Amino acid sequence: MAGAPLLELQHISLSFKGVKAVTDISFTVQQGEICALIGPNGAGKSSLLNVINGVYPPDEGMVGFNGNSYRKMQSHQAAVQGIARTFQNIALFKGMSVLDNVLTGRNLKVKSSWLEQTFHIGRAASDIAKQRQKAEEVIDFLRINQWRNSIVGTLPYGLQKRVELGRALASEPRLLLLDEPMAGMNSEEKAEMSGFILDTQRELGTTVVLIEHDIGVVMGLSDHVVVLDYGRKVGDGTPDEVRRNPEVIAAYLGTSH
């Protein structure tokens, strides 16, 4: 896991109208690891994800991704660079089928123009087949074949979470940001989702940054844990190191006075 980190946050600060969401946060994520961001509600975890993929520009600090440093990046640019994400509240295209949702994840890989596709000329035929093939691979990977043609809005919550992961994976990302991928799931569904995340890392080699509240899941899943509290970083290390960190214990369990 040595070598240049894939993602490097340098002194990131972000505030909303004077309210500090994130203060001076720095950490690095190595190529191929699963990094978990944990912390109480309002600790600034989602804000940090939004900084990484360009939804919010930070007030201070730089984000380094894949050797390039930037302060502000458009969401579109982040997607082009290979950053994909899922959202805390599912942000799928509810009126479209599972297959179409996954296919939209491949929109940056489409080579043919809309005119070629409309009139079935030029690169269209091979392009359509290629994108479909890749989308089907993702659908197989996440075992959602039987719902392929279902409208996403009609599927149960846990499946929608899986489809959203599928849409992100379809873009063949280098970095996958997962915002509470297991929120509201029962333990069986959590185990299943954890399995998919591990498979993503091991089989596809994707680097994962995830936010999760279930400490048991986090400790079992991640190679690296970053703990936030009130917008500050209070812990950073392997799950074992973090578990023994007194500041983390204070943030989570409180201290005796």
Next chain:
Amino acid sequence: MLYRESGQFSTSYLAEGRLFKLYQQRWGFYALLAFAFLAVPYLGNDYWFSAILIPFLVLSLAGLGLNLLTGYAGQISLGSAAFMAVGAFAAYNFQLRIDGMPLLLGFFFGGVTAALVGVVFGLPSLRIKGFYLLVSTLAAQFVVTWVLTQFGWFSNYNSSGVISAPPLVILGHDFSSPAGRYLLTLGVAAALFWFAHNIVHSELGRRWMAVRDMDTAAAVIGIPILQTKLLAFAISSFILGIAGALWAFAYLGTVEPHGFDLSRSFQILFIIIIGGMGSILGNFLGAAFIVLLPILLSNLSATFLAGVVDPGQLENLQKIIFGALIIFFLIKEPAGLARLWQAFRERSRIWPLRF
């Protein structure tokens, strides 16, 4: 169980993208097309062509234009009639000012002009959404009508701003008879429906629906929002523009800018609401409802109630029944007649069983 569908599978991704996957449906559709092109011109009379079939087809086409923008791309607009007016007046001027301009090419350039105007009025959609966008598209409605009446050049300095249809001749064949105008309208509509169907089932269609359903997520996965929305405005206005040219030349013959006023925009909006947003078939169903039902009601009341009820009251009664039917269908199926038809088809697949 009206027909067997067992044993018919798509064996390639391309085959799965077909409009009709069952050969029974496919042949049914071909038969319908053949009937509309070959049989109807001989069977119909002038009243049917001029008063029923041509306006039905043109309004279906206009509904299609708006449906691409509103039903698929989620950008709500009340400027449809304005884009139709641009198409009609542009086609007229191309025909008038360029010698030997073929009729269909004139229509095409009329559509292109409408597309350019549509892009201009689509620019606010990048910043505003929903009802606010609806109000800003009203601007198109008023500006276009004003410009076309204010500047005589557009109507070739006709004193009342009226434009008249050029001779409807394509490759030496005259299409100015009622049956000819019907065929012209049907041909253009069929081509544009095919075009639109291909678009909504391609990558661009998916992008439109992604922007419609959740535009922030669409941006995060890399869909260029600006380009996607403006293409929706352009293609929608292109189709509306050609529908406008057909409305002027194939249906009315002469038209003034006020023929494309706000009530026409509302009519087109109602067509897609009643027919079904995000449905190709819904445009036909909605246009049929809006065009055919009032005619049917007036014929029925003329047959059964003439002499019994005062004629003025009769006309009001028709409007009341029409309004009540709209409310009934929207309560029964808010997603429109297309959904109702789809549900019926699902039922009939397994009929007489229920599940």
